[in-house]
Amino acid sequence: MTHEPHCQDFLKASEKALKDDQLQELLNRTLKSGFQKKRLMSMARLPEYDQLRDQARDVKNHILDHLDAYLERFELQVKKAGGHVHWAQDAEQAREIILKICQNAGAKTVTKGKSMIAEEIDLNDYLQDAGLVPIETDLGEYIIQLREELPSHIIAPAFHLSKTQVAETFKEHHTHLDPDRDMVEPTSLLKEARKELREKFIQADVGITGANFLIAETGTAMIVTNEGNGDLTQSLPRVHIALSSIEKVVPTLEDATLFLRLLARTATGQEQSVYNTFFTGPKRDGDLDGPEEFHMVLLDNRRTELLGSEFRDILRCIRCGACINHCPVYGVTSGHAYGWVYPGPMGSVLTPHFVGIKEAHLLPSACTMCGRCGEVCPVRIPLPDLLRNWRGHAFNAGKPGGLQRMGLKVWAWLAKRPTLYHAITPIKIWGMKLLAGKRGRFKSMIGAGGWTKTRDLPAPQGGTFQSRRQKGER
C-alpha cells in the first residue's frame, strides 16, 4: 500500500462516500454528537479557554520566529541525556536514517505508535520492502494497516469503519483464532487486538513513535495517547526512535502543558488524554525500564519552505483535528476523498504544499468558506484565508479551467462596466423569468452546472432591482 496522492479523484471519491449510507450515518453520529458536542462541553468547563487560545497562538508564533534556536537547544539537551539526534531534509533521508538504525539494531519486528509523520513519509512500505515487519499498535492504525488503507482522520485513523467491518477484518487476518468467536461487543474487538499486539510488543526490537511536542529546555519528546500503546512502543524494545517534524518544538515544559490543555479538549472533549508520556534520552543506570538507545529523527520535509511562505500559520497546527470535525465538506465526504494523508481544512492547506497544487487544486476549492474551521482552531490558524491563498495559486496555474474560468472572467468583465451591466442584465433576467413562467423555480437548467442535479434553482422574480426602481417602483 503506497500513499501516492490521488487528490484529483476528489469528485469521484466524494460521490462514492455520499452513496455509502453506513459511512454517512457514522460521520453524522461521531462528528455531531461525538466530537462537536464534547468539545463544547469541555470548553464550557474552562472559562479561560479563549485566552488560552490567544496565548497558544502567540507562543507558537514566537517559536516559529526562533525555530532554529529552539531546535538547537533541543538537540543539545537530547545529546546531554545520552540520545542521538538525526536531521532529515526530506522523506527519503528520514526513511534511510530510520532503516539504518533498525538494521544496526539487527531488527526484524518494529512496533509503531501512531504517527502522522510516518504516514507522510510512507515509512511502513519502505521498512517492509527492506524486509522488516512494521506493526502499528494504535488500534485504529492497526486496523487500517491490516486493511491496507490510509487514515481517514488525523486523530481517529479508522474513523470510517464500523464495528462490523472491524470484526470482519480481524476474522480475516487473525486466522489462528476460532472463526466462530463472538465479536459483537466493541470490547471484544479491543481485547483481541490487545492480545494480538501484546506478543508483538515483546518481539519488537525497535519501537517507533511520533511526538506531539519536543521540549527544548529538557530535550524531552512527548506523546499523548488514549490507549497507552505509545508507552509500550517506547519503553519495551531495546531501541526507541522518535520521529517528528521540526515545528513541534516548544521552549519549556510549561509551554507544553499549555498546549496539552487545549489539545485534548479541542480534539475529543477530554480534559486530558489518558496517557501523557514524556521521554528524555535512553534508560539511565538504575532505571528500571526504558530503551537502551534513543534516536530522535527531526524531519524538515519542506517545512522551512512553509516558514518563509504565506502559509506560515499552518505550522502552528497541533493536529487536534477540530477543523476536520467541524468541516461541512469533511462531514459528508470523510477523509479518503481528499486523496492523501491529511484530510479536511488543515489537510487542504498542507496537501497542496506536499504534492503540488496541480495535483491538489481541487482541495482548497472543496470548501464552502463557512469559516467554522478557523473559528474552532485552538491556535487560531486562519484556515479560510490560507485555503483562499491556495485558490490564488491554483488560479494562476490555470485552475479552474474551461467554462468555469470563462464564466468568471465574463462576469468580472461585466461587473467592471456598470453601464453595460445594467443595460444587459434586465434583458437576461426577463428571459430567465419567461423561461420559468409561473413555476418560481427550475427543475433543470442548462448552464447551472450540477446545481439542479440535487436541488431546484429558484427563478428570478423578474426585472432587476435597478431597472424596476428606474421605473419608479418603491
Add this chain to the structure above:
Amino acid sequence: MTERPPKIALFVTCLVDLMRPSVGFAAMRLLERAGAEVVVPKKQTCCGQPAYNSGDEADARAIAQQVIDVFEGYDTVVVPSGSCGGMIKEHYPKLFADDPAWKTRAQTLAARTQELTQYLAENLDLNDVSATVNGTVTYHDSCAGMRELGIKDQPRKLLATVDGLELKEMDDTESCCGFGGLFSIKYPDVSGAIVDKKADNVEAQKTDMLSGGDLGCLMNVAGKLKRRGSNVRVYHIAEILAGMTDQPGVGDAET
C-alpha cells in the same frame, strides 16, 4: 440645529438585484421607516466575491476599487447580505495589503459599511419594525454574516418585534448550508448533501417559513426544500421585517 436624517447608500448586491429585487425594496422601506434617507448609487454591480473566492485576485481588486470609488462618499453603506458585507469589511482591506493608498480607502469604506440587520438593530436602534406577519419562522445563520460580522442576536431581536410571528430555533442553525457560491456548482453532490442536512433541520421545526440574511444561502436551501416537496416558504429577513410575505417566497410558484 435640527438633526439631519442619516444618509445611507444601499449596496443591493448582485444577487438581490438580479434574482430578488423585493429584498432591495424591503431594505429601502425598513431604512426609511427608521428615518434614514436612502440612495442607491447606479454604478454598483457586484462586490467581487466570485473572483476573490476563486483565487482571481486581480479581478477581485479591480472590482473592489470600483466599489470603493462608488461608495466612499457616503457616511454609511448598508448591505442586505452578510457575505457581501463581510467581503467589504473583512476582505477589501486584505486585498490591498501591499498598496497603502488603496488600503486606507478600503479601511475607510469598511468602517462605514454595515449589514442591514446590524445597522437596523444597533445604529437606528429600531425596536419596532411595525410589521405583522402571522406564522412561525426558523432562522438560518449564514456563515459569513455570523463569523465575519458577528451577526447573531440582531436579526432575532428584530424578528421579535414583528407582530404575529414566532421564532422557532432549528438544530444546528450555525452550520453551513453548503452554498459557498461557486462551490455549489463545482461540487453539486457534496453541496447537495450538506444542504440536505440543513433542509432536515428546517423541516423538523415544522415552521411556516425559513428566513436568513443572505440570499445565496436562501436560494440554496429553498431549492432543496422545493425539490423535496416541502411547503416551507423562504424569505429574506428584510422581506419579513418589511411585512412583505404576501408575495411568493424564494422558489415558490406564483398563484
